Amino acid sequence: MPPDLSTLHGGSLLLAWQLKDKHVLIVGGGDVASGRIESVLVADARITLIAPRACLHPLTQYFVDNSDRITYHDRLFAGPQDLEGVDMVLTAIDDVETSRHICALCRERRIPVNVADIPPSCDFYFGSQIRSGPLQVMISTNGRSPKLANIIRRRIEECIPEHAGEAIEKVGELRTKLKERAPGVGGEVGRRRMRWMVDVCSSWDMEELALLDDKMMKRLLDEGWEKNQVPKLEDVGGKTRKSTAGRPLEEQAGPLLPTALGFIAGAACTALILLFKQRS
């Protein structure tokens, strides 16, 4: 069924922006800036940070001291020359006038810009985020409630499968090996590759995918891809760990355990009562 067009509005376009080897300018050094620095480092960018040393949040100071991908300038924003060769600008300062000025300079130069706390000066917003290896999740309330975004983030965090990050890593490697074995962009081979990868991901569970090693991937491609089928983990030399260790007992047994414990307690109490009654 096609979507109801009247519901398609009021949102943002959620994106995973690529910053590998790009140059990001961050103006400001407070706690908001420290969060920005972390997000940008995750995306493999180089950072130029402009902020008087007195304004540096301890975490910002830690990044400046320990990351070789940050060039730090102990001063205020100086003007258009600070934007040369810059691919993205993030400001997090209290000075509204300077913020708006930086935004205008960026817009002239078509440099994507985010000015903390001034939505009209933002080409994009940040959301609340979760990261586990190559898995990243963003929760956006489209600027309406950062706090609710955080509450929802915590709930989501709890329900992401335990081995999701590892599974994604391994499936990524398998996909790269498959592309080497059956190269080509798009067309029939691209579609066949996609179908087979979907079949593998649908037939194996996260925990099994996370167990894949080089040897097992080779067997999976030899005996699976080549014969257009999906072998089981055991067929390619793997052994499921299916460990439930670490999870609370209740969760492992569902309602069975409390029912059983209740039954035993009920039986014991009644037996004791009746036995005492009999003796007296």
Add this chain to the structure above:
Amino acid sequence: MPPDLSTLHGGSLLLAWQLKDKHVLIVGGGDVASGRIESVLVADARITLIAPRACLHPLTQYFVDNSDRITYHDRLFAGPQDLEGVDMVLTAIDDVETSRHICALCRERRIPVNVADIPPSCDFYFGSQIRSGPLQVMISTNGRSPKLANIIRRRIEECIPEHAGEAIEKVGELRTKLKERAPGVGGEVGRRRMRWMVDVCSSWDMEELALLDDKMMKRLLDEGWEKNQVPKLEDVGGKTRKSTAGRPLEEQAGPLLPTALGFIAGAACTALILLFKQRS
């Protein structure tokens, strides 16, 4: 504790890109393009779609026929003139050469571009998405496994609180009213506003926030913000619905219910056994 710098790499910068009244060019009309159109419409953009009519996916055709925000051209990409006044370009065509050409033209003009299926020609990737009113969630595996992203999306979908979308909508309205009552960007008033909103969101649950109406918001501001406190839902004229209908019984009672049922069953069985034994 500061984050381990050696783990901060290999990801993307997840963003909520703002497209209100911006102009997005989509080249291609297949099923990938139809998904792009939907995402872009959600973000309130105008779309120019370039694709021969014979290549239109039924959903693309539906959007072209029914949305007044799409300008459709029944032809192939014609050259740089198609990029005039465009703020973002998304291509989803099988022609790799044309795709790369469009990407090069966009890079020269600093227009953000995504070329489906050719990662090096993408300034950004799309992830798997969830939307519920103003709430948007994106799951990215950083290009490693779209299928696992989908599986994780379904799990996350199940654990988003039922009234999250409505709650976010209402909190957004409350925040706007608060900004009208206590205006100013940043500084002490900004911080106080933020603290109070955080307190409201932390003390009320999603279901209660979703119940807020104009009258209740006014009372919440009068009796809460003005007196620097957070009244309860009942104090501002609300009545919690606290419906647990629809949820399985077990979930409502936690392990208490099965334990109690087990206790009663155990007691009854033992009583019966002992009574029969006594009689015989």
